[in-house]
Amino acid sequence: MCGIVGYVGPQDAPPLLIEGLARLEYRGYDSAGLAVLTDRDKLRVVKRAGRVRDLVEHLPPGFGGHTGIGHTRWATHGPATDVNAHPHTDATGRVAVVHNGILDNAYELRARLAADGVELVSDTDTEVIAHLVGRSQAATLQEKVAEALGQVHGTWGLAVLHADHPGEIVAARNGSPLILGVGNGEMYVASDLAAIVRHTTTVVLLDDGELASVTERGFSTTGGKAAAEIDVDPAAYETGEHESFMLKEILEQPETAARVLQGRLDDRFGTTHLGGLEMTPHESRAFRRVKVLGCGSAYYVGEMGAGLIEELARIPAHAEPASEFRYRNPIVERDTLYVAVSQSGETLDTLLAVEEIKRKGGRVIGLVNVVGSAIARACDGGIYLHAGPEVAVASTKAVTNMFLGFALLALHLGRVRDLSVADGKRLVAGLEALPDQIAEILERQDELAEVADELAKAESLFFIGRVRGYPVAREGAQKFKEISYRHAEAYPASELKHGPLALISPTMPTVVIVPDDDLASRNVGALEEIAARGGPLVVITQPGVDLGGVQVTRIDVPASEVELAPILLTIPLQLLAYRAALALGHDIDKPRNLAKSVTVE
Missing domain, CATH: 3.40.50.10490 (Glucose-6-phosphate isomerase like protein; domain 1)
Known part of the structure; x- marks a missing residue:
């Protein structure tokens, strides 16, 4: 993993790809690279360990083309070297692949390719995809990619170029986010809206198992997806007057805290309005315990939330790392409410935990910041956090809104049980005061x-x-x-x-x-x-x-x-x-x- 950006259209691709990669730097990475198809249908690749600026310094004169893909890598296989950086190519140098995720059977595939005489030059799992695509005899690029992916096991968000299929990018998703951006006579591919938000907010969210073919004329997906407009302010992805995204997001907390509470507090009855839960009072009252699942900061705030639910609703509540949950063959109970917590809504460990719960017939809701994300779509309902885009790796405003989401949920569950109207009103007033109190601390x-x-x-x-x-x-x-x-x-x-x-x-x-x-x-x-x-x-x-x-x-x-x-x-x-x-x-x-x-x- 980490960041993917692709472009096909009338503009010169490298500057747009570099801009997109720079906007994905916040995700953390150890190397960067570009692959472009020239006007003579030749594939050219440049990649370097280090920062995006190091890549820019090594771009050769005349490095250009109208179709290209770029990547920033967060290491899963092999150290940070030029060779291990993405994109990776096949033996002929006519296929290039960028990939987020992990292939579980990479070792077996590498051994099989080596036995067939293929010389593998990197330590990565991604390189095998390039070779599998290059060796495919299928007619279209999308069919070649589908055939290659039929041989691998694991997770991927990937974009593929092929010199024999100029003017086209094939993208695929399975467990790692990927979106298409629709422009005016041009198309984008990205792992995060931040990479392309300055150019378009009309996007297609790919589902797991879905492939897409992208050209300047448009796109087609195996799932028959249509594009939709995302309501987002591109300025949210800029630091503005602040020295860092983290400071900007810390200082935004009074505003974002007020936003997650807006329209959800009911002072008259001392309760909350949470239509997104899609649960009747009878269903809410039927749960005998609550299990919270999250990773990192989401897990820690989940512990805060579990304590709050237990205190207000007087039912057993417990938080557990989502990364451990499914590996212990958990007992999923029908009278337990499961709560999945994630800022991005794409945290794989949490998504897999949600899928395990659903597979075993459990009821799971999400506390998620990103609308339309994989976890949000997988859950039975939930509470959107409305913190806005969070760019800094260290989560701040999303953590605050996660806690407030738990407070709303705890108050809801408490009021359908034994929490009095007086206590409900007391807590509603306390929640209403929080944004100003946060502002007081920040001063x-x-x-x-x-x-x-x-x-x-x-x-x-x-x-x-x-x-x-x-x-x-x-x-x-x-x-x-x-x-x-x-x-x-x-x-x-x-x-x-x-x-x-x-x-x-x-x-x-x-x-x-x-x-x-x-x-x-x-x-x-x-x-x-x-x-x-x-x-x-x-x-x-x-x-x-x-x-x-x-x-x-x-x-x-x-x-x-x-x-x-x-x-x-x-x-x-x-x-x-x-x-x-x-x-x-x-x-x-x-x-x-x-x-x-x-x-x-």
Whole structure:
């Protein structure tokens, strides 16, 4: 995986491909490359390890053509080298392929091709597709690609050029997102709308198992798809006046939080309007437990959500990594509501978990940000997060809206059970106050920057919290390690004395999450234990919490309804991670080794 862009039309393809690849850099990658068909139907390929700018510097004079494909690679097979970069070609040099995903039977296919005398030059799985397409005797390029894909197992989003079929790109999807962009006498292929949004917002979303043939005259798909207009502002994919996408998205949170709540709160009855769930009150009441599935930050906010559902609806709720779920042959129960959480809606581990639940007759809803994404389409209903495009690899505004989505769901489930109207109204008022409270926290960036500068000096950090504070600590550690590259570990505060306390020292800071709840005094006990061993302390808490005489760096967030405190306590952690990474000179939007949308297992 990571980024794919293709173009066919009257314009010179390389500049458009380079522009598209540059807009996909946020996804994380280690190399980049282009393949174009010249006006003489000759295939030319240039690829380089490193950044898109390194590729641009090595483009030869006269490198041009009206049909081309480009790729940024996130390694699944082989180190970052020029040879392993995409596109990959067949033995004749007349076929070029770019590919996101993983082929599960690549080793067997490589062995079979080698036995047939094919010389494989790269370490990648993708190269075998190019050889299989090149060896096909089918009449059309689409038939050649279909024949090749009939021999492979795994996941793919791919685009293929063939010198014998000029003016055409064949695209295919199976488990990795791919879209077609419809222009005026020109067509685009991309793995992400960001690559082409400046040129068109009329798109075709390919389904798994679907192939498409694209020429400047239009497109055809094996699923008979029609194009549709996507409602998106191209400016959402620009940093504007901000120094990074992550900072821009952090600062957008008051607006995006208000957007996900808009029209969904019912003050009269202290409940929520969630038509997207497609469940009657009777169906909502029938569930005996809730299982939340997500990966990374979506999993951690899923833990926050599970705790909220259990607290308000008083039914057992539990979060689990989607990446582990289907591998343990899970018991899927008819009276369990499964909730899949994903920013992109294309996270493969989560999508496969959804498919496993559906296969076994379970009811699954989605909390997804991207409308029309694979997970959104696979679920029985759900709540769109309406955070807008999130470009930075480290998720911020989508995490906030995920929590708010869970709050809406928990309030809905609680009110069809035993949550009183008074408590419902109290929580509705608390939710309505959150956007302004988030804005209040964001106004204190400079204060938080000073704390972050000190934390950045530490090689390792602890993040701890108790009950509703623990998943907040996990998300804080996640953000810190993602972009600052410091070792950050999260523990329940109660577990410190069962081992981790051995690591406390004057060089090991601990960030402690202390909501204003009935466990505050127990959290202060943990502060005392750390302070007694000389450990520096940063405490994220709320006004009115008495931290005793412990010497700490204190950061207060606004008072809130206690059930909603986790999201307010999370906001300073985003800024601390951001400012620490900035102090260390890291590339904020392109953290090493990571990708925005993980579409491989």
